[in-house]
Amino acid sequence: MTDRSRELRIGSLARVEGEGALQVTIQDGRVERAELQIYEPPRFFEAFLRGRQHTEVADITSRICGICPVAYQTSAWLAIEDACGIQVGAGITALRRLLYCGEWISSHALHIYLLHIPDFLGYPDAITLSRDHRAVVERGLRLKKSGNAILEMVGGRAIHPVNPRVGGFHRAPTKSELAVLAEQLRHALDDALATVEFVGTLDFPGVDLEVELLAVHHPDHYAIESGRVRSSGGLDFSAAEFPDHVVEHQVSHSTALHATLDGGRYLTGPLARYSLNSAQLSPLARQAAAAAGLGPVCRNPFRSIVVRAVEVVYAIDEALRLIADYVRPDVAAEPVLPRAGVGHGVSEAPRGLLYHRYELDAEGLILSATIVPPTSQNQAAIEGDLLAVVEANRDLDDAALAHVCERTIRNYDPCISCATHFLDLTVHRL
């Protein structure tokens, strides 16, 4: 279809977390703009965190997102412990990593099976898919449940865990409590390997993203709960230097702020993590990745579903290792006495790098808070990808074009609740 002056509005984008719209303008047959408009209402966390006690922050920030609350807790307590000059011991760090593995498994399984696979197989949702492929959907639900089992055992609740606190945990689980989890996780590992195999056979358009990739890197293992920040362009900096490189600015079409890395577009999330750190995956996860056709670097956003599946294998493998090596820490939490100062924290939310910064007064009250979620960092890169996708498909009719755009967006698993949240598409053909 080559009609140059049409306008169309497509209903709300589904199977993403939150509310947004997509506005595409085609002028004289040329694609002028592709804007991801996030209209999730602002909830003002950074404003009302001021004046709260340093011990309350992780419980509060978890309410930014129900899908990745552990990420919001982790970056928060890292930043606060940094401000208070505390480093928790290895036992607590391991338990935090185990908790975070639970969130990766459950969030990735949710995205792969309930939000993303239906796109590839041509179904509107997983429930309709389950009428023809019940075993597939059941496998996804089992996987998700195994992640939630970790969150419930270690965190005390799957959504907004109650057990973690700044300095550690209210109660550290016993070795035998965790052993019960291991049994369920060994079965989940089979499901996870089957998932990589399954998604590896899907049809992927051959596109590669040029943007810079940014992820947390840890010298000892595939980065999840802490580390420095690295980019594909060779940047390597600490959490404290994050604001020197990443600058947020407001755009008129979105309630989410846009971020740039040294002035340019960049991408964070599974593709970035995998491309920067794939050598650190466990042997099993690396084997699965290779068998599914992934090289050491992956820049094809459609293959993000394979990368997520590989990360699920890794997270389960890693959770099993952490459980096997677990020694119950003598103290469940280190005391975190307040002092005046500024602290920074970065961790890898399932959707990408999540940065927090807090300034505390001597009593531990928050003077200022900055939270940079993955989706606002990725917004510009997603728009860049959309622009190219619309350009390549501009002759499609509106419904088909909308479908391609929605798929493009879902590749990134944007969490619009985090970025402040959903989508409807308007195409102006002028």
Next chain:
Amino acid sequence: MIGTPTLAVWKFASCDGCQLTLLDCEDELLTLAGQVHIAHFLEASSAVLPGPYDVSLVEGSITTPGDVDRIRQVRASSKVLVTIGACATSGGIQALRNFADVQEFTSVVYASPPYIESLATSTPISAHVPVDFELRGCPIDKHQLLEVISAFLVGRKPDIPDTSVCTECKRRGLTCVTVASNTPCLGPVTHAGCGALCPAVGRGCYGCFGPMTGANVPAMIGRLHECGMTEGAIDKVLATFNVAAPGFRLPLVQR
């Protein structure tokens, strides 16, 4: 599928955690989907059926002028409307703006506040339209959610106890953290439903299910003082996930 009841899920200002609770019913989801037609649930499906809907679940609070119109449409197209979670039931944590200057809040987060369309308040769904049932929690509990859905599907009243967290704590045989170690706990005034998760890890309840009916908050405040909490800390613990709930709200609590 004539005669299959329809279920719709709606989102306003929220974190998605309460609707995720429905997807977290891993063992029951496909069974439920065999008994109801999920007709509108954008987080989970791009297939959207027009109303009217037999049961609507509403997550999130009303924070923009557009929300006010949208919730009226949702009400008009729903036979039964159930709010899920603290945001929809009491305005959620974002209702902290109700006690502050929202213009100033906007300027803290955004360089150009005028682009941002936001009401000065975050209000519960019941402030705008009649609500048939309010399910508490931040987030809600999945067993309670399944009970509410099943009850409305067969047209009975949901069996959700209107008691305090203390009753659940005692039923689990947990040691009271206040009695044993003088840890402040909001269990005596907080609506039951979570199964006493916090005392189970040795932590005091922080009130995420909101006030129970007839909560004696002044007596609770006295007890919290005895546990060593300062005035300011007590104010804050009441002013979090259910800050605007009647019971935890100004001016009942003197801040």
